[in-house]
Amino acid sequence: MSEAPHEAPIKTPGQLIAAVIAAFAIPIVVIILLAYYVNQSIRTGAGTEGLADSTVAQRIAPIAKVDVHDANAPHVFKTGEEVFKAVCTTCHTPGAAGAPKFGNNADWAPRIAQGYDTLVQTALHGKGAMPPRGGTSPDDYSDFEIARAVVYMADHSGANFPEPAAPASGAAATQTAASAASPASEQSASASSGASDQAAAAAAIAALPSAPAPTSSSADNAQAGKALYTQVCQACHAAGVMGAPKFGNKADWAPRLKDPMNVIYNYALHGKGNMPPKGGSQASDDDVKAAVDYMVSAAK
Template sequence: MSEAPHGAPIKTPGQLIAAVVAAFAIPIVIIWLLAYNVNETVRTGAGTDELADAAVAKRIAPIAQVTVRDANAPHVYKTGEEVFKAVCVTCHGTGAAGAPKFGNSADWAPRIAQGYDTLLHTALTGKGAMPPRGGTSPDDYSDYEIARAVVYMADHGGANFPEPAAPAQGASATATAQAAPGASGASAQSPADASAQAAGQQAAAAMAALNSASKAEPASAPATTTASADANQAGKALYQQVCQACHAAGVLGAPKFGNKADWAPRLKDPMDTIYNYALHGKGNMPPKGGSQASDADVKAAVDYMVSAAK
C-alpha cells in the first residue's frame, strides 16, 4: 500500500513572507490587547494639566500679597513646633554639626540633665556651631517662642518640661521665658538678658526709623530703585531667618557670610547655577535652606550674601 505524498504548507515566497510577519505581529497584538484591557486607567502626559483651574489660578496670581491685620488684636505667638520647623529643623532635623537630633533620646539625655535653664540659655546665646537664637533675631521670634521650641525638642527627646507660661498682656516675653520650667525663682534679669532685651529694643527702634524714612521718601523716586531696595530687604530678612544658621559660622562647609575666600570658587559659576543650588539644594544644604520661601526671596538672599562677599 502506497503512502499519500506529504506537501509543505508554504509553497511560494509570498507565503513565506506572510508567515514570518504573522509570527511577529500576532504575539505583539495579543500582548498589547492584554496590557490595554488589564489597565484601563486614563493616562495624561506631561503638561496636559496646564489649563486646569488650579494651574491657571497659580500662574495669574499676583506676586505681591496684602495681609490685613488688626493692630489692636493680641499678639499670636508661634508654637514650639512651628519655631522648630521654621528655624531649628535645619540642623536638629538631621543632627548636623553635632546638634542633638530631634527625637533621639541618646543625643538629648546629657543636655536634658543640664536642666531647662541651661538649655534655654544655650539656645538664646548660642554654642559651638549654633548661632544665638538659631540665627534669628528678637524681632523674628521672642524669647518666649524660643523657649517653647526648646521645650518641644527636649520633650521629644525624653524630657518632661511643662509648656512655658504665656506672657501676660503687655508683659515682656523675655521675662516669661526666664520664669518658665526649672527657673530658680529669682525675678531679676541677669545682665546678659537685660543686654539682649536692650539690643532687641534698639533693633526695633532702628526698624521703626527705617520704616519712617521709607515713608518719607519723595513720591518721584524711581520705581526700579524701590523694587531693588525691597528685594534687598527681603534677601536680608530671609538670610537672618534661615541662611544665617549655617552661613554665619560656615557650618558643614557652607561658605561663610562675608568671607571672600569661601565665596571665590562659588562665584566662578554663573549666577543661574548658584541660584539653582540654593533653590534645589546641594550637599548638606536642603532646597531653599529647608524653608518655604518663594523663589524670588531665595534669589534675593543669594544676592545679599554674594554682595557681601565681593
C-alpha cells in the first residue's frame, strides 16, 4: 500500500502573505495587551510613600507651634461629664483608694446625705486619698467646673442635685489657688482591694498631708507607728498599689524582711522605687521607724 503524498498547508501566494502577516501581528498584539494590563496596576517601590505630599509636609513642618488665644474671649466651661472623663474617672470608675464608684448608689448614699455644699468643698479641698480638685489646679478647672463634675457623679448615683449656677463673667479668671490649696486632713479608712493602677497611687501620694504626723511624745512607739500608718502609709500599703507590700500580707513582706531592719528603715526614710521619702510626709525619723515596726509586726 502506498502512502498518500503530503500537501503543504499554504498553496497560494495569498495564503503565504497572510501567514507572514499573522506571524508578526499576533505576537505584537499580545505584547501590547500584556503591557496595557501591567500598567493598570499600582506599583510602589520601597520608600516611595516618603515622597507623598502629606509625608513631606509633616517632615518639613516646624517643631514649635504657637496657639494664640484671645484673652478677652468668653470662657467656655467644661461640662460635668467632660471633667469626670478627664479627671475623676481614674479613681471613681474602679473605686480606687476607697473612692465611691460612679453609679454605685450604695457608695454614694452617705456622701449625698452630707449635702451638695459639703460634697463640693470635699472635692475642692480634698479628703482621704483624694487630692484637692482631683489633683488638678484652678488653672485647669474652675470651682464651677469641679462643682459640675460633683453634681454629674452624684446625680448618676442616686442624688438629684440641680446644675450649679454659672459664675459671673470673668469670675473664673479671679479664682486663686488658696481656695483649693489646704491639705487633706484625713486618710481613707479602707481602700479598694482591686486598686493597683499607677494613677490611683499617684493620686494617693499627692493627697498626703504636708503637716507633721503626730509624734510619739503623746503616745508610745506602737501608737505613734499606728497613727502614722493610718494617716499616711495606708494610702498605698492597704491596697498594695504600685507594688507596695500589702499591710499584713506575709507573702508580700517576706522578701523585704530578709534585709536587716536598718536597711528597711533606710528605704522608708529615703524612699525606694515608687515610694517617696517618708511616704511623702513630714513625719520625724522616729515616727517613720515606728510605722515600719507597726507594719512589720503585722506581717510576721
